Amino acid sequence: MDLQYYLQQLVNGICLGGMYALMSVGYSLVYSIMSFSNFAHGGVIMVGAYVGFFALTALKVPFLVAFLLCGVGSGLLAVIIERLVYSPLRKRRAPSLYFIISAMGASIFLENFVIATIDGTPRNYPTLFSNSIKIGSLSLGLDSLLMIIVSAVSLFVLMIIIQKTKIGLAIRACSYNEKAGTLMGINSSLVIFVVFLMGGVLAGFAGMLYGMRFIVKPTIGQVTNKSFVAAVFGGLGSLPGAIVGSLLLGIMEIFVASINSSLRDLFVYALLILVLIIKPSGLMGKPVEDKA
Amino acid sequence: MKTSRKLMTLVLACLMVAGVLVGCGGSKGDTIKLGWMGSLTGEQAAYGICESQTLKMMVEEKNAQGGILGKQIELICYDTKGDAQEAVNVAKRLCAQDKVCAIIGPNASGQCIAIQSVLDQYKVPDLSTVATNEKVTVQDGKLKEYNFRVCFLDPQQGKIAGSFVYDELKFDKAAILYDINDDYAKGLKDNFIKVFTAKGGTIVAEEAYTGGDTDFTAQLTKIKEADPQIIFTPIFYQDFIMIHKQARTLGIELPMLGGDGCASQVLFDAADAVDGSYVINHVSLVDPAGDDFRKQYADKWNGAKMELNGYMAHDAFLLWCAAVEKAGKADPDAIAKAYCEVEVTGMAGKIKISATDHNPVGKSGCVEQIDGKNKTYKFITYIAAD
Numbered sequence: 072m073d074l075q076y077y078l079q080q081l082v083n084g085i086c087l088g089g090m091y092a093l094m095s096v097g098y099s100l101v102y103s104i105m106s107f108s109n110f111a112h113g114g115v116i117m118v119g120a121y122v123g124f125f126a127l128t129a130l131k132v133p134f135l136v137a138f139l140l141c142g143v144g145s146g147l148l149a150v151i152i153e154r155l156v157y158s159p160l161r162k163r164r165a166p167s168l169y170f171i172i173s174a175m176g177a178s179i180f181l182e183n184f185v186i187a188t189i190d191g192t193p194r195n196y197p198t199l200f201s202n203s204i205k206i207g208s209l210s211l212g213l214d215s216l217l218m219i220i221v222s223a224v225s226l227f228v229l230m231i232i233i234q235k236t237k238i239g240l241a242i243r244a245c246s247y248n249e250k251a252g253t254l255m256g257i258n259s260s261l262v263i264f265v266v267f268l269m270g271g272v273l274a275g276f277a278g279m280l281y282g283m284r285f286i287v288k289p290t291i292g293q294v295t296n297k298s299f300v301a302a303v304f305g306g307l308g309s310l311p312g313a314i315v316g317s318l319l320l321g322i323m324e325i326f327v328a329s330i331n332s333s334l335r336d337l338f339v340y341a342l343l344i345l346v347l348i349i350k351p352s353g354l355m356g357k358p359v360e361d362k363a
Numbered sequence: 364m365k366t367s368r369k370l371m372t373l374v375l376a377c378l379m380v381a382g383v384l385v386g387c388g389g390s391k392g393d394t395i396k397l398g399w400m401g402s403l404t405g406e407q408a409a410y411g412i413c414e415s416q417t418l419k420m421m422v423e424e425k426n427a428q429g430g431i432l433g434k435q436i437e438l439i440c441y442d443t444k445g446d447a448q449e450a451v452n453v454a455k456r457l458c459a460q461d462k463v464c465a466i467i468g469p470n471a472s473g474q475c476i477a478i479q480s481v482l483d484q485y486k487v488p489d490l491s492t493v494a495t496n497e498k499v500t501v502q503d504g505k506l507k508e509y510n511f512r513v514c515f516l517d518p519q520q521g522k523i524a525g526s527f528v529y530d531e532l533k534f535d536k537a538a539i540l541y542d543i544n545d546d547y548a549k550g551l552k553d554n555f556i557k558v559f560t561a562k563g564g565t566i567v568a569e570e571a572y573t574g575g576d577t578d579f580t581a582q583l584t585k586i587k588e589a590d591p592q593i594i595f596t597p598i599f600y601q602d603f604i605m606i607h608k609q610a611r612t613l614g615i616e617l618p619m620l621g622g623d624g625c626a627s628q629v630l631f632d633a634a635d636a637v638d639g640s641y642v643i644n645h646v647s648l649v650d651p652a653g654d655d656f657r658k659q660y661a662d663k664w665n666g667a668k669m670e671l672n673g674y675m676a677h678d679a680f681l682l683w684c685a686a687v688e689k690a691g692k693a694d695p696d697a698i699a700k701a702y703c704e705v706e707v708t709g710m711a712g713k714i715k716i717s718a719t720d721h722n723p724v725g726k727s728g729c730v731e732q733i734d735g736k737n738k739t740y741k742f743i744t745y746i747a748a749d
Contacts, residue, residue: 079584080580080581083584083613192408193601194632195604203614212613215612284608285577288406329581332543332570332571332582335573
């Protein structure tokens with residue numbers, strides 16, 4: 072067990088964490104505005120993975136087109152879910168518990184909808200990037216590299232939108248205080264629309280990258296449980312927190328698994344409980360107690 | 364409003380009753396009912412679908428030739444969703460409601476073990492296709508009266524794997540990566556270690572994961588560090604594919620050896636990654652002797668490819684037919700008795716069930732190499748299972 076070994080495990084951890092980051096940002100975005108955990112996010116990611124799969128195999132479009140289709144498909148789906156499921160609740164000023172329950176319902180609905188319309192059989196993406204680059208004895212798959220690059224670029228673009236544009240300013244204002252923002256003339260419906268659209272597009276990218284690296288099946292939405300843990304760990308509602316939390320969680324998970332793989336999930340969920348007990352606001356989150 | 368709601372309730376109730384009646388009314392006079400259960404959905408759907416389609420094809424053919432004992436065969440297929448609890452429900456339904464004379468399937472050991480109590484209660488024999496765990500027919504030294512199978516067992520498969528790696532490939536350093544939550548994987552792993560180390564081989568790394576995990580990079584990096592000559596992966600095909608993909612991106616170009624759970628046409632979806640690896644199988648999937656059978660299946664099911672399970676379902680059906688004819692009646696107990704008295708030649712060689720353990724005698728396993736470029740298997744060798 073030399074340095075190379077630990078470096079390789081570190082690279083593995085960053086790859087895993089990069090994927091968590093792409094997924095957990097969706098949780099944090101919605102949480103920052105609407106203060107509830109959008110568990111339908113996993114379903115949106117799963118649908119993204121299917122869109123990419125069928126774009127590549129049935130429509131036979133090039134990778135980049137399929138990738139964009141994933142973003143469009145999942146973005147639309149996220150917006151539709153918001154309009155159909157959350158918007159009526161919002162108009163009634165329902166408590167956030169109602170949102171969470173509806174989100175879980177939407178997630179189970181999506182899973183079963185795919186089983187009923189497509190089927191439950193797992194599918195494999197055609198191999199697009201089988202090569203790997205080697206630095207010394209370190210090995211990094213092109214698909215993993217792509218995943219890190221896509222995660223980094225899309226998260227960077229997202230940060231720019233939020234920090235530098237007018238709609239970003241509106242999002243930040245609403246995340247600080249939605250009521251006051253609305254009083255100041257911010258169209259909060261538009262802000263929510265944009266937030267779901269951005270979260271959905273990222274979910275689509277994440278879905279396709281997940282499918283390429285692993286597998287496509289109706290239950291992949293469940294892997295997002297771990298990215299949710301990452302979002303809580305980093306501090307729900309904080310984008311930099313979600314990214315840092317995801318990377319740290321990925322790296323820690325890999326090192327735990329390299330010691331004893333059966334401790335892996337035990338560790339992740341123990342961490343979730345510990346964070347909620349000791350520091351509910353996570354690494355970088357707003358100090359809010361209501362974190363569900 | 365109130366009346367319309369009442370009316371609605373009435374209509375719905377009528378529909379439900381009608382549904383139940385339709386569900387029961389499947390029997391068409393005097394037929395011989397054969398039950399099948401297995402995964403039509405879920406991870407192992409490819410296996411179950413192939414089994415049920417093969418049986419449907421064979422039953423149709425047999426019925427066209429006049430059926431059995433002068434009666435038509437009625438095949439009733441149910442989905443177990445790959446779940447042991449669901450298998451128990453389905454077995455009850457087949458025995459109590461449909462009153463079948465025998466069951467073929469399910470396609471996994473865990474489900475076969477789970478349905479034993481139902482079989483004993485209703486005294487209906489089950490003939491399993493690919494359930495290789497020891498406990499399917501004998502548990503704690505006690506023979507299960509109504510459980511039979513047409514395939515070899517895990518200890519035999521572990522032995523085939525151990526002999527193949529040491530004697531055929533002449534490797535003496537092997538690593539293992541397996542699902543710690545799966546009885547099938549654990550059984551194969553233990554028996555592989557026993558045989559391989561007895562011959563003089565060393566297990567340089569033994570890594571586990573939990574079913575449902577999708578990231579294997581931590582374990583694979585550890586295995587790479589241990590520098591084995593082959594990785595033994597006694598798991599199912601989906602994990603087999605994911606492990607291959609991740610191993611290749613980590614720069615691990617080693618071949619892997621999978622058990623019969625890996626042998627699937629789905630492997631060729633990831634042809635580049637799995638190229639060069641080996642799988643143990645009950646029958647060679649490229650044997651010219653099976654050409655007619657594969658062609659018949661493809662013609663019937665829109666060019667579908669035959670899985671191993673189709674061959675085993677074929678053999679199980681032949682054995683069932685022989686047993687019914689021997690028994691002279693479609694009586695579950697008589698069929699159970701006749702299973703040990705008949706002998707048939709199926710796709711996987713001669714099948715004769717032993718009365719002492721309800722397992723087939725004198726089977727052998729074949730090892731095939733995956734040829735990713737041509738998307739086919741290359742036959743390597745047959746190894747006796749006993």
